[in-house]
Amino acid sequence: xxxxxxxxxxxxxxxxxxxxxxxxxxxxxxxxxxxxxxxxxxxxxxxxxxxxxxxxxxxxxxxxxxxxxxxxxxxxxxxxxxxxxxxxxxxxxxxxxxxxxxxxxxxxxxxxx
Amino acid sequence: xxxxxxxxxxxxxxxxxxxxxxxxxxxxxxxxxxxxxxxxxxxxxxxxxxxxxxxxxxxxxxxxxxxxxxxxxxxxxxxxxxxxxxxxxxxxxxxxxxxxxxxxxxxxxxxx
Numbered sequence: 001x002x003x004x005x006x007x008x009x010x011x012x013x014x015x016x017x018x019x020x021x022x023x024x025x026x027x028x029x030x031x032x033x034x035x036x037x038x039x040x041x042x043x044x045x046x047x048x049x050x051x052x053x054x055x056x057x058x059x060x061x062x063x064x065x066x067x068x069x070x071x072x073x074x075x076x077x078x079x080x081x082x083x084x085x086x087x088x089x090x091x092x093x094x095x096x097x098x099x100x101x102x103x104x105x106x107x108x109x110x111x112x113x
Numbered sequence: 114x115x116x117x118x119x120x121x122x123x124x125x126x127x128x129x130x131x132x133x134x135x136x137x138x139x140x141x142x143x144x145x146x147x148x149x150x151x152x153x154x155x156x157x158x159x160x161x162x163x164x165x166x167x168x169x170x171x172x173x174x175x176x177x178x179x180x181x182x183x184x185x186x187x188x189x190x191x192x193x194x195x196x197x198x199x200x201x202x203x204x205x206x207x208x209x210x211x212x213x214x215x216x217x218x219x220x221x222x223x224x225x
Contacts, residue, residue, distance in 0.1 A: 004155075043117070043203055043216030044156075089155060100171070101214065103155035 002027040006090050006104035013080055014112050021075040021107045023064075023090035031092040033057075033066050033073040034101070038087045047075075047088070085111045115139050119204050119217035126194040126224045134189040134220050136204030144207045145187035146171075146214065147179060149200040156203065162187055194224045 007022040025031065032051045036044040048057030053068035062077045073090060090104040117138045126132055138145065143164045148156040158171030160179040168179050176198060178190045187206075191198060201221050205214040 041218070043205075043218045044214075045216065046213045049213070100158060100161070101156075103157075105153050105155045 002031070002092060002094065002102045004090050004092055004102055004104035006088075006107050009087075009106075009108040010110050011107060012110045012112065015082055016079045017111075019075070019077040019080045019084075019109070021088055021090075021109070023073045023075065023104060025071050025073065025090075025092050025102075027071075027092055027094060027102075029094055030068075031094045033064070034091045034093070035062070035064055035073070035075050036089040036091060038089065038106070040086070044089060080109075080111050082111045082113050085109055117204055117206055117215050117217035119202075119220050121220060122218065124220060124222050126191075126222065128195060128224060130194050131190065131192050132194065133191075134202055134204070134222075135186070136188065136217060137186045138204075138206040138215070139185065140206060140208075140215065141184070142206035142208050142215075143184070144209060145181065146205040146207075147177075147187070147189045148203045148205065149173065150203060150219070151200050159189065159202075194222075196224045198222065199224045 003026045034049045035047040037047045038044045048059040050057040050066035056065045064075045087106045087108045089106045091101045093101050120135045146161040147159040157173045162168045162181040165184045180188045201219045203219050204217045207214045
């Protein structure tokens with residue numbers, strides 16, 4: 001079945017460091033891909049998405065490119081801030097599974113000043 | 114600007130007790146979802162409702178029931194709580210099944 005694999009956390013970085021959180025997926029067909037972020041004590045909110053191969057999603061300085069050849073959707077940010085500390089979830093959805101979201105386990109990001 | 118509202122935020126139950134988690138959205142969304150979040154396992158779909166009047170099982174429906182009371186409200190019921198149901202529960206909604214999902218703040222449930 002469909003699945004999403006994320007790098008295990010926590011990931012600890014210093015402020016202004018470069019961030020990469022890896023996400024790979026297994027799915028037949030052409031899923032849509034998402035990154036959600038969960039700040040402490042809050043629900044999840046959509047960070048960015050891409051709906052077809054080679055699309056780049058971007059928001060708040062974060063970017064991710066839908067790479068079909070490597071079945072990946074890695075999250076990147078050039079210079080992280082303390083306020084980026086959160087848990088990041090990669091997810092996919094497919095039209096032929098009623099668009100149900102399949103979630104990665106989440107990656108906790110800790111940014112130290 | 115409420116979005117998705119869940120109640121309660123915290124709950125402690127004894128094994129065998131029952132309770133209902135309430136969820137309401139004010140965005141006129143058609144689809145609503147209940148997830149549980151456990152450490153290291155991401156989110157798992159319990160039940161969803163693609164539109165008013167319909168509900169379907171997700172990945173982990175056992176031990177739960179749902180009611181789509183109207184377009185705004187989607188409740189989750191635990192008839193006889195078990196320690197394995199200790200988790201954080203999230204309600205979410207989306208305009209349709211293939212659009213962005215909006216989440217509530219979660220209910221932290223502990224079953225002792």
